[in-house]
Amino acid sequence: MITAKLQEPLLSELSQAGKQAYTLRKSSIKEYHKNLDGKFTRTDVDLPELSEVEVVRHFTRLSTKNYGVDTGMYPLGSCTMKYNPKINEDIAAKEGLAYSHPLFGEEQAQGSLEIIYTLQELLKTITGFSHITLNPMAGAQAELAGILITRAYFEDKKEKRHTILVPDLAHGTNPASAALGNFKTQEIKCGKQGILEASLVEQYMTNDIAALMITNPNTLGLFEEEILKITKIVHDHGGLVYMDxxxxxxxxxxxxxxxxxxDLMHINLHKTFSTPHGGGGPGAGPLCVNEKLSPYLPIPLVTKNGTTYSLITETKKSIGRMGLFQGNFGILVRALTYILSLGNENIKKVSEAAIIAANYIKEHLKNDYHLPYTKDCMHECIFTDKFQKENGVTTLNIAKSLLDYGIHPPTVYFPLVVSGALMIEPTECESKRNLDHFISVMKELAADAKTNPDKLKNAPRETPVKRVDEVNAVKNLVLTWKKIIS
Amino acid sequence: MKYIPLTENDKKEILAELGKKNTADLYKNIPSELILGKPLDIPNAMSEDELHEYFNALASKNTSTKDTLSFLGAGSYDHSIPSIVNHLSGRSEFYTSYTPYQPEISQGTLQALFEFQSMIAGLFSMDVANASMYDGAMAAAEAVLMAHRISKKTTVLLSEGIHPHVRETIKTYTRGLLELDTLPIHKDKGITDHTTLTKKLNDSVACVVVQYPNFFGSIEELEEIRKLTPHTLLVTVTLEPTSLGLLKGPGECGVDIACGEGMSLGIPLQFGGPYVGLFTAKEEYVRQMPGRLIGLTKDADSNRSFCITLSTREQHIRREKATSNICTNQSLCALRVAIYLATLGKQGLREVAQQNYDNAHYAYDRLTAIKGITTLFHNNAHFFNEFGIAIRKEKNELFSLLKQKRIFPGFICPELSTKDSTSLIVNVTEKHSKEKIDYLIETMKKVME
Incomplete structure (x- = not known):
C-alpha cells in the first residue's frame, strides 16, 4: 500500500484549532466547575484538535506501516508469534464480559469468576501443577511473583538464601526479576551440547542458592535432557526449581x-495460548506452583464452593497483591476460548506441528547457515552468521534483508551465548508452502551474501522507512513532540 | 484443525525426509518417564457456535454496566468510549504485531506510541512519559522503586488517600527493601494531613506519595505539598486521568514522578483488566525510568522515523542491572488511549472533565440533602467525580432494594464505615445524565425519608 511509504504527519501537526472528533451529551446540569478555586485548575490541555475522519485516516495510515501475524510469517524465536484467532476477540467483546465492573461483587460476577476458574483448571491439567494464579499481567510479572514466593517460602522456613542460579541461556527477564526480588544472581553456563549439565549444577549448588531458573525447552530450542537429575540435585540442596x-x-x-x-512455572498466554501481542502487550502470565508453595500465591484467588465461585482477597501467607484488580481478565477470556477451540483432540497437534516445522527449516538451511547445535530441535532452531561473516554480512543484515521479502526476521543476537544468533520459531501456523518459501528466501540471501554482500548490507529497501538510526535516537533524545517544536 | 495449516500428508512427507518414523521420533531425547501416555483430560473441541453459546451463558451470569445503573468507581471508571477507538485499535496490523524491535516494519506502532507519550506527558504536564506499564498500581510500585534508585533512601511516606489496592501492590513490590509509613487523611478535609506530613519528613525519606485526585475523590493540594517537601521526591498516582482535563497537571505543581491508570481514557471495564499503567517523570530522571521509551530519529534516507530508545535500561540488554524486569507492557491499551485522546482532543477532554465535575457535584448536593445521608468529610469543598457519603445504618435495607432495582450506588468502604453508618464512595461520570442521577436520588429518598 502506497500510504505505508508516505510520511504520516504527527497528530500535533494535523491539529487545527476548533476541530472536534467527538460528540458529548448536552448537559442540563448547572456548571459547578466554574466555582472550583482557580488554584486547582489548568488553563490549557495540551492535546491536538482533529475531526473524526482525520483521526480515522491517521491511525489507519499508521497501521499500514506495521507488520503483523495477519500480514505474514513471523518466525521470532521464543516469542511464539502464532495466529490470533478472530473468534477470541469477538468473545472477549461480549457486553457481559467487557462491561463488568471489577468491584460489583462476587454475586454479580459469577460468569467472570467461572471463566477464571475454568481456565485455572485447564492450565493445571495441561501442566500437571496443583495450584495456579492468573493474576500476573505478563510473564515478567509472574517471574517476580515466583521470586517473591521463593523468598517468602525460605523466610517461613527461617533459611537465609540470597542467590538465584540463572543459566546463560535465560531470557533477560529472569535475572532482572531475581534482582527486583532482592536476590543476587549467579550465572551458570550451558554445556557443549547446548543443554545444562547436571554435574555443573551440582558444583554450583550450595545452601545459599534459593532457586534455579530454567527454561525448558531452552532458548536454543533444545529439551533439557538432564532435567530430572538437575531438579533432584537442586531439591537435595533444599532449593526450588523455577521454570520459565x-x-x-x-x-x-x-x-x-x-x-x-x-516447583513453579509461568505461562505466557500471549505466546502459547494465542492471545495477540498487541505491538508489545497486553499479555498475561499465569503462575503455576506446587502444594507447598500455594500458601504464598498472590491475592486475589478464585475458588469454587459447590456451584458458587468466590474471590479470596486475604490469605495468611500471601505475598500480596500485584495490581489493581484480578489481572488481565480480557486476555484470560481469549486464552480460554483458544483452549476450548482446540480441545483434547487438537492440543497435542499444536506442539507436534510446531516441532515438525522447526526441524524442517533446520534440515533445509543447515548447509547454508552455520548450525551450532546439530541435534533434533523442539519448536525452534538456531543458526548463526558465521559463514556469511566471511563476506562481511552479519545477522543484522540478514534480518533486515528478510524485511524486503515481506517476512518478519527471526529473533536475532539471542541467546547471548551464540555469536550472531538467528533464532527461528515458525510455530504451527505456517503451511508447507510458506515454510518452503521462507527456506528459499533464506537460501537466496545466503547466496547473495557471497556474490553481492552489499545487497544485504543496504537492506531494507522496500519497507516504509529505510534502516532506522537507533544510535541517533539515543544521542538526540526526543521522546515527545513538544521537544521537536521547541 | 483450522489453525494448523500443515496437512497429515505434509507432516508425513516432512518426517520421511527427516528420516523419522513419527513425530515422537523428533523428541525422543525427552526422558521417557516424562512422556504423557494419553491425551490431556480437557474437553472436546468446540465449534464457533458452541463457543458463543458457552460464553453467552457465562456473560449472562455477570452484571454489566450496560444493564444497570452503576455509580461504582474506585479505580475502574465507566466512561463513554467513541466508536472509532474499537475500530482503529481493532486493525490487525496493530494488534497482531510484536514489540517494535524491528522499527522498519513497526512505524505504525512506534509513531502511535510516540504520540501516546507526547499526549500523556502533556496531560500530566511532565517532561517525559514511557510507552506504558501493566496498570496504575504496578506503575505506582515502580515509581516508588525509581524514587529509591534516585534518592538512595529507604523510607516511603504513603498517603492513606491512595487506593488500598495500590498501597498493597507497592507493599508487595518493596517488601524487604523499603520501609513504608502512612500519612493519615485529615478527617475533615478528606485530603492528606499536612501537619503529619511535615512531622514525618526526615533525611531517610525517599519519597512522598499521594493520589491525585485521591481515593475519596478529593483533590490533594499538590502545590502546598510541594512547598512542604522541598528536598524530597514527590510522587503522584492518578487513577482518574480525565480529571486532568480540568485540574492542573502534576508537573505544573512540581511533582517529580507522576504515574497513573489510563483505563478511563478509552478502555472498557473488563472485570479489571487489561488496563494501562501511565508513567511520567522529569527529564532529568529519564535514565532511571522503567519500561520502554519510544524516541524520534531518522532513517538511512534522513526521513523521520521512530524506534525504541534508551534500551540499555532494559532487561533484555542489562539483565540483573536493568531498571525494571518489565518486558511485555500494555501497548495495545496505550494505542487505545492515544486514539481516545486524539478523538476527544483539547476541547473534548476539557468538556468530559467539566461534565464529570458538574454531574458529581449535582449528585453530591442532592444526596447529602437526603435525611440520613451526610458527607464523609465536612470541610471538603474540592472533589472531582467521586465523593464519600455516610448512610445511617438503620436504613440498611436500602442496599438490597437498590440491588433489586439494579442500582449500584457506589463502592462500600468498610474501613470508613462505623457502627452507625455505612460509608460509600460514589462515582459520577459523563455517562450519568441528570435523569439517571435523579432516578438514584428519588429511589434513595423513598427509603430514607
Missing part, C-alpha cells in the same frame, strides 16, 4: 511440567 514457560508451545500434550521436578 515461554517455550511451552513445544510441550502441549507431550509432557507435563510438574513431574520434571519443577
Amino acid at each position: 514457560g515461554a517455550n511451552l508451545n513445544a510441550l502441549l500434550g507431550i509432557t507435563k511440567i510438574a513431574p520434571m521436578g519443577v
Whole structure:
C-alpha cells in the first residue's frame, strides 16, 4: 500500500484549532466547575484538535506501516508469534464480559469468576501443577511473583538464601526479576551440547542458592535432557526449581511440567495460548506452583464452593497483591476460548506441528547457515552468521534483508551465548508452502551474501522507512513532540 | 484443525525426509518417564457456535454496566468510549504485531506510541512519559522503586488517600527493601494531613506519595505539598486521568514522578483488566525510568522515523542491572488511549472533565440533602467525580432494594464505615445524565425519608 511509504504527519501537526472528533451529551446540569478555586485548575490541555475522519485516516495510515501475524510469517524465536484467532476477540467483546465492573461483587460476577476458574483448571491439567494464579499481567510479572514466593517460602522456613542460579541461556527477564526480588544472581553456563549439565549444577549448588531458573525447552530450542537429575540435585540442596514457560508451545500434550521436578512455572498466554501481542502487550502470565508453595500465591484467588465461585482477597501467607484488580481478565477470556477451540483432540497437534516445522527449516538451511547445535530441535532452531561473516554480512543484515521479502526476521543476537544468533520459531501456523518459501528466501540471501554482500548490507529497501538510526535516537533524545517544536 | 495449516500428508512427507518414523521420533531425547501416555483430560473441541453459546451463558451470569445503573468507581471508571477507538485499535496490523524491535516494519506502532507519550506527558504536564506499564498500581510500585534508585533512601511516606489496592501492590513490590509509613487523611478535609506530613519528613525519606485526585475523590493540594517537601521526591498516582482535563497537571505543581491508570481514557471495564499503567517523570530522571521509551530519529534516507530508545535500561540488554524486569507492557491499551485522546482532543477532554465535575457535584448536593445521608468529610469543598457519603445504618435495607432495582450506588468502604453508618464512595461520570442521577436520588429518598 502506497500510504505505508508516505510520511504520516504527527497528530500535533494535523491539529487545527476548533476541530472536534467527538460528540458529548448536552448537559442540563448547572456548571459547578466554574466555582472550583482557580488554584486547582489548568488553563490549557495540551492535546491536538482533529475531526473524526482525520483521526480515522491517521491511525489507519499508521497501521499500514506495521507488520503483523495477519500480514505474514513471523518466525521470532521464543516469542511464539502464532495466529490470533478472530473468534477470541469477538468473545472477549461480549457486553457481559467487557462491561463488568471489577468491584460489583462476587454475586454479580459469577460468569467472570467461572471463566477464571475454568481456565485455572485447564492450565493445571495441561501442566500437571496443583495450584495456579492468573493474576500476573505478563510473564515478567509472574517471574517476580515466583521470586517473591521463593523468598517468602525460605523466610517461613527461617533459611537465609540470597542467590538465584540463572543459566546463560535465560531470557533477560529472569535475572532482572531475581534482582527486583532482592536476590543476587549467579550465572551458570550451558554445556557443549547446548543443554545444562547436571554435574555443573551440582558444583554450583550450595545452601545459599534459593532457586534455579530454567527454561525448558531452552532458548536454543533444545529439551533439557538432564532435567530430572538437575531438579533432584537442586531439591537435595533444599532449593526450588523455577521454570520459565515461554517455550511451552513445544510441550502441549507431550509432557507435563510438574513431574520434571519443577516447583513453579509461568505461562505466557500471549505466546502459547494465542492471545495477540498487541505491538508489545497486553499479555498475561499465569503462575503455576506446587502444594507447598500455594500458601504464598498472590491475592486475589478464585475458588469454587459447590456451584458458587468466590474471590479470596486475604490469605495468611500471601505475598500480596500485584495490581489493581484480578489481572488481565480480557486476555484470560481469549486464552480460554483458544483452549476450548482446540480441545483434547487438537492440543497435542499444536506442539507436534510446531516441532515438525522447526526441524524442517533446520534440515533445509543447515548447509547454508552455520548450525551450532546439530541435534533434533523442539519448536525452534538456531543458526548463526558465521559463514556469511566471511563476506562481511552479519545477522543484522540478514534480518533486515528478510524485511524486503515481506517476512518478519527471526529473533536475532539471542541467546547471548551464540555469536550472531538467528533464532527461528515458525510455530504451527505456517503451511508447507510458506515454510518452503521462507527456506528459499533464506537460501537466496545466503547466496547473495557471497556474490553481492552489499545487497544485504543496504537492506531494507522496500519497507516504509529505510534502516532506522537507533544510535541517533539515543544521542538526540526526543521522546515527545513538544521537544521537536521547541 | 483450522489453525494448523500443515496437512497429515505434509507432516508425513516432512518426517520421511527427516528420516523419522513419527513425530515422537523428533523428541525422543525427552526422558521417557516424562512422556504423557494419553491425551490431556480437557474437553472436546468446540465449534464457533458452541463457543458463543458457552460464553453467552457465562456473560449472562455477570452484571454489566450496560444493564444497570452503576455509580461504582474506585479505580475502574465507566466512561463513554467513541466508536472509532474499537475500530482503529481493532486493525490487525496493530494488534497482531510484536514489540517494535524491528522499527522498519513497526512505524505504525512506534509513531502511535510516540504520540501516546507526547499526549500523556502533556496531560500530566511532565517532561517525559514511557510507552506504558501493566496498570496504575504496578506503575505506582515502580515509581516508588525509581524514587529509591534516585534518592538512595529507604523510607516511603504513603498517603492513606491512595487506593488500598495500590498501597498493597507497592507493599508487595518493596517488601524487604523499603520501609513504608502512612500519612493519615485529615478527617475533615478528606485530603492528606499536612501537619503529619511535615512531622514525618526526615533525611531517610525517599519519597512522598499521594493520589491525585485521591481515593475519596478529593483533590490533594499538590502545590502546598510541594512547598512542604522541598528536598524530597514527590510522587503522584492518578487513577482518574480525565480529571486532568480540568485540574492542573502534576508537573505544573512540581511533582517529580507522576504515574497513573489510563483505563478511563478509552478502555472498557473488563472485570479489571487489561488496563494501562501511565508513567511520567522529569527529564532529568529519564535514565532511571522503567519500561520502554519510544524516541524520534531518522532513517538511512534522513526521513523521520521512530524506534525504541534508551534500551540499555532494559532487561533484555542489562539483565540483573536493568531498571525494571518489565518486558511485555500494555501497548495495545496505550494505542487505545492515544486514539481516545486524539478523538476527544483539547476541547473534548476539557468538556468530559467539566461534565464529570458538574454531574458529581449535582449528585453530591442532592444526596447529602437526603435525611440520613451526610458527607464523609465536612470541610471538603474540592472533589472531582467521586465523593464519600455516610448512610445511617438503620436504613440498611436500602442496599438490597437498590440491588433489586439494579442500582449500584457506589463502592462500600468498610474501613470508613462505623457502627452507625455505612460509608460509600460514589462515582459520577459523563455517562450519568441528570435523569439517571435523579432516578438514584428519588429511589434513595423513598427509603430514607
